[in-house]
Amino acid sequence: MTDSTRITEPVGARAPVRTRASGPVQPALPLSSPRLDDFEQAGTGPFPRFVPEDTAACLDVFRVLRPDGTVIAPDPALENGTGVADDDALAMLRTMVRVRALDDRMLGLQRQGRIGFYGAATGQEAATIAAGHALELRDWVHPALREGGILLHRGWPLWSYLAACFGNADDTSTRGRQMPCHYGSRQYNYVTLSSVMATQYPQAVGTAYAMALQHAAPDRPVCLGCIGDGATSEGDFHAALTFAGVMRPRGLGLPLVLYCQNNQWAISTPVERQTAAASLAMKAAGYGLIGARVDGNDALAVLRVMRAAVASARAGGVPAFIEAVTYRVGAHSTSDDPTRYRDEAVTQRWKALDPIVRLAAYLATRGVLVPGDAERMATEADDEVRATLAQVEKVGPPPIEWLFDDVYAQVPAALAAEREALRARLAAAPGAAHGS
Amino acid sequence: MPPFNIIQAVQDALQIAMRADPKVVVLGEDVGKFGGVFRATVGLQEEFGDDRVIDTPLNECGIVGTAIGMALYGLRPVVEIQFSDFIYPAYDQIVNELAKYRYRSGGQFPCPLVIRTPFGGGIRGGHYHSQSPEAVFAHHAGLVVVAPSNPYDAKGLLLEAVHAQDPVMVFEPKRVYRGPDHGTNWTGHPLGEVPAGAYRVPFGVARQWRPRRGVGTAVTVVSYAAMVHVCERAAVLAEADGLDVEVIDLRSLVPWDVDAVCSAVRRTGRCVVVNEAPRTCGFAAEVAATVGEQCFDWLLAPVGRVTGFDTPFPYTLEHLYLPDPARVLDAVRSAAHYA
Ligand SMILES: Cc1ncc(C[n+]2csc(CCOP(=O)(O)OP(=O)(O)O)c2C)c(N)n1
Ligand SMILES: [Mg+2]
Numbered sequence: 001m002t003d004s005t006r007i008t009e010p011v012g013a014r015a016p017v018r019t020r021a022s023g024p025v026q027p028a029l030p031l032s033s034p035r036l037d038d039f040e041q042a043g044t045g046p047f048p049r050f051v052p053e054d055t056a057a058c059l060d061v062f063r064v065l066r067p068d069g070t071v072i073a074p075d076p077a078l079e080n081g082t083g084v085a086d087d088d089a090l091a092m093l094r095t096m097v098r099v100r101a102l103d104d105r106m107l108g109l110q111r112q113g114r115i116g117f118y119g120a121a122t123g124q125e126a127a128t129i130a131a132g133h134a135l136e137l138r139d140w141v142h143p144a145l146r147e148g149g150i151l152l153h154r155g156w157p158l159w160s161y162l163a164a165c166f167g168n169a170d171d172t173s174t175r176g177r178q179m180p181c182h183y184g185s186r187q188y189n190y191v192t193l194s195s196v197m198a199t200q201y202p203q204a205v206g207t208a209y210a211m212a213l214q215h216a217a218p219d220r221p222v223c224l225g226c227i228g229d230g231a232t233s234e235g236d237f238h239a240a241l242t243f244a245g246v247m248r249p250r251g252l253g254l255p256l257v258l259y260c261q262n263n264q265w266a267i268s269t270p271v272e273r274q275t276a277a278a279s280l281a282m283k284a285a286g287y288g289l290i291g292a293r294v295d296g297n298d299a300l301a302v303l304r305v306m307r308a309a310v311a312s313a314r315a316g317g318v319p320a321f322i323e324a325v326t327y328r329v330g331a332h333s334t335s336d337d338p339t340r341y342r343d344e345a346v347t348q349r350w351k352a353l354d355p356i357v358r359l360a361a362y363l364a365t366r367g368v369l370v371p372g373d374a375e376r377m378a379t380e381a382d383d384e385v386r387a388t389l390a391q392v393e394k395v396g397p398p399p400i401e402w403l404f405d406d407v408y409a410q411v412p413a414a415l416a417a418e419r420e421a422l423r424a425r426l427a428a429a430p431g432a433a434h435g436s
Numbered sequence: 437m438p439p440f441n442i443i444q445a446v447q448d449a450l451q452i453a454m455r456a457d458p459k460v461v462v463l464g465e466d467v468g469k470f471g472g473v474f475r476a477t478v479g480l481q482e483e484f485g486d487d488r489v490i491d492t493p494l495n496e497c498g499i500v501g502t503a504i505g506m507a508l509y510g511l512r513p514v515v516e517i518q519f520s521d522f523i524y525p526a527y528d529q530i531v532n533e534l535a536k537y538r539y540r541s542g543g544q545f546p547c548p549l550v551i552r553t554p555f556g557g558g559i560r561g562g563h564y565h566s567q568s569p570e571a572v573f574a575h576h577a578g579l580v581v582v583a584p585s586n587p588y589d590a591k592g593l594l595l596e597a598v599h600a601q602d603p604v605m606v607f608e609p610k611r612v613y614r615g616p617d618h619g620t621n622w623t624g625h626p627l628g629e630v631p632a633g634a635y636r637v638p639f640g641v642a643r644q645w646r647p648r649r650g651v652g653t654a655v656t657v658v659s660y661a662a663m664v665h666v667c668e669r670a671a672v673l674a675e676a677d678g679l680d681v682e683v684i685d686l687r688s689l690v691p692w693d694v695d696a697v698c699s700a701v702r703r704t705g706r707c708v709v710v711n712e713a714p715r716t717c718g719f720a721a722e723v724a725a726t727v728g729e730q731c732f733d734w735l736l737a738p739v740g741r742v743t744g745f746d747t748p749f750p751y752t753l754e755h756l757y758l759p760d761p762a763r764v765l766d767a768v769r770s771a772a773h774y775a
Contacts, residue, residue, distance in 0.1 A: 116560040116751075117560070166752075167562075167751045167752035168752065171752075174562075174563075174751070176750060176751050176752035176753060177562060177563055177748065177749075177750050177751050177752075178562040178563045178564065178751055179560070179561060179562040179563070179564075179565065179751055182562075182563075194564065195521070195562075195563065195564035195565065196521070196522060196524075196564055197494060197522070230493075230494040231494055233493035233494040233495040233498070234494060234495050234496075234497075234525060235495065235497050235498075235525055236525070266465075266494050267465070267466045267470070267473065268466045268469055268470030268491070269465065269466055269491055269493070269494065273491055273493065274493045274494065275493070335473070336473075340469075340470055340471075341469045341470045397752050397753065398752055398753060400753065400756060402750075402753070403745060403747055403750055403753050403756060403757060404745070404747060407746070407747045407748065414746065415745070415746055415747065418715075418745050418746065422745075422756060425762075425763070425766070426756075429762060432755075432756070432760070432762060433756070
């Protein structure tokens with residue numbers, strides 16, 4: 001790697017205050033389950049140097065804000081002492097609040113049986129939205145289950161988001177073919193989610209390769225691959241990191257950022273049962289990638305680290321694998337009951353580290369928000385969701401043609417015959433169209 | 437006898453097998469502390485410990501691969517793949533390794549293990565929580581493939597599988613886990629009465645079912661798993677038409693009960709085969725071809741097929757995709773009235 005491809009923050013950012021004990025890491029026990037105390041006490045590791053040798057960044061967790069929104073180590077060399085402009089912080093907060101309102105509403109809807117399933121990102125809004133905010137619109141996203149908010153942040157209409165949850169005739173994500181939450185938009189460069197764990201990860205590598213062949217560095221689009229902690233155990237994860245390390249189109253690193261939201265649970269399985277490694281970020285080293293760890297509940301920290309990773313990738317540096325440590329404060333999905341397998345007292349402590357509260361408090365100290373603003377934002381978001389919902393819910397089911405379209409570019413003759421047989425049957429017995 | 441649903445029947449079978457033989461181990465995603473996302477392994481880790489009821493990392497290839505190693509060295513692993521839609525990361529281990537171990541090692545390394553996996557649609561699972569890949573595995577010699585339709589068979593076939601000499605894949609019909617139809621339960625259903633203790637249902641033996649007054653003279657309907665109940669409802673509707681239909685529940689696909697099917701078809705001369713998987717190369721195709729070969733002189737109508745469409749599984753319109761009693765009845769009528 002050349003110096004020009006190495007991303008460094010302004011020097012001031014490299015001299016952080018380390019409030020938690022440094023020194024050699026105790027190797028005895030797997031540390032993959034992050035220590036809650038550290039998150040509550042909120043020291044910070046140094047800003048990652050974005051060089052493969054920086055293995056400390058794979059264990060230390062980088063933070064900008066304390067849980068109460070105060071800045072851990074204000075740096076006069078950086079804009080606002082945090083390295084994040086107020087406009088950026090505010091834009092992220094707006095979407096985070098919107099996603100929270102949406103998740104709350106949709107969970108309620110699911111309980112009433114109005115939608116079939118929902119996977120919320122509650123508590124992970126910073127990890128999601130700040131990662132998305134680090135991208136440009138021309139950059140692509142290969143998402144995992146909980147990144148739908150990135151699409152909204154990019155300007156995708158709420159209407160489309162909700163239609164995907166109903167699988168109705170306005171569902172452009174999957175045309176009523178997948179369960180709710182499998183968002184996708186070609187226009188917004190967000191690849192439709194598959195339920196199958198980890199498959200998107202090697203695909204993100206390939207997308208980045210194609211970008212590199214068709215655009216010259218340093219001005220080229222970047223691909224963001226997303227994954228959950230559980231899915232890092234899949235073979236596809238290993239395949240992706242292997243390829244990401246060795247593929248060097250035009251002699252440069254791929255325009256790729258591999259991102260992982262470690263929310264510490266995969267349904268009932270805790271992250272320490274997924275890996276005995278000291279962290280997920282550590283895995284990067286074995287593949288020759290850059291690894292770094294960031295507090296996923298700190299939007300500013302995620303943005304800083306992801307911006308650096310994206311800039312490095314755009315310029316042709318070694319791709320990074322970034323672990324955002326967060327917590328799944330809710331159930332895995334609406335068909336899950338976490339009280340059966342985990343201590344919800346711990347969940348409550350993570351809940352107290354709420355990313356929205358943290359960012360809103362920070363913006364209040366900056367004078368960007370005045371008292372009442374955050375609440376108003378939440379109410380407005382909920383109003384918008386409710387009003388849109390009322391309309392989207394009226395949209396009917398997809399036409400029966402959508403059963404047969406898109407299997408191939410053209411509907412084959414045999415399939416067309418199946419479609420006509422179905423049409424004839426429905427014409428003879430219209431009741432069947434609505435199911436029994 | 438206590439009424440059981442299919443999940444409880446599976447759990448009961450696993451518990452019996454584990455109590456009887458310390459070599460039986462259970463492994464899969466979320467099977468231990470949580471007891472499985474469908475609750476089929478509830479209580480097993482409490483009773484048998486986490487060395488025998490293993491919460492694995494999220495990696496199906498690893499689950500099956502390690503289970504193969506365990507089986508080679510004398511354990512009796514029972515694997516759970518959370519949804520059959522997610523079995524493909526393990527496909528290579530199953531097809532190239534598990535299915536061929538005995539054969540490729542000249543009989544030295546048999547590999548008896550059980551893979552249980554919920555399959556099929558009708559639960560609003562869309563694309564990736566609804567598929568029916570049983571024919572894909574039936575295609576690979578070396579695997580036993582069974583697909584029970586009810587609690588009694590689920591327990592008996594699973595106990596047979598745990599004691600089998602060959603690898604067995606158990607496709608469990610999740611749509612009828614809790615009852616033979618939406619909003620019903622297994623209470624009062626004769627096959628919801630599950631005997632306590634061990635019993636086995638042998639592979640390759642089908643079951644015949646007829647409406648109460650039926651003798652099965654008009655049309656033979658062949659199916660398995662969740663579709664059996666759709667066929668039974670169609671048979672009741674056909675009775676009102678004066679059509680005397682017999683339903684054959686195959687229960688196991690490899691081996692399947694060719695004699696039961698063919699002797700029934702030789703009686704009726706008319707046959708309809710139903711599977712919810714896509715039409716092309718679905719298991720119904722295998723049954724129809726065999727009936728064509730072995731019953732040609734007796735057939736009075738073409739063998740009919742009622743299947744899912746040749747499309748991936750949908751979400752919103754799944755009720756149109758899945759064969760329903762009306763579609764089966766149409767096919768029964770066509771077969772019955774074919775001149
Ligand atoms: C290949 C595959 N195996 C199993 C599943 C079932 N499943 C869905 S989500 C999930 C856990 C995912 O955990 P993680 O990757 O940590 O993501 P999170 O849900 O925490 O965001 C599992 C096992 C699946 N979707 N795909
Ligand atoms: Mg997780």
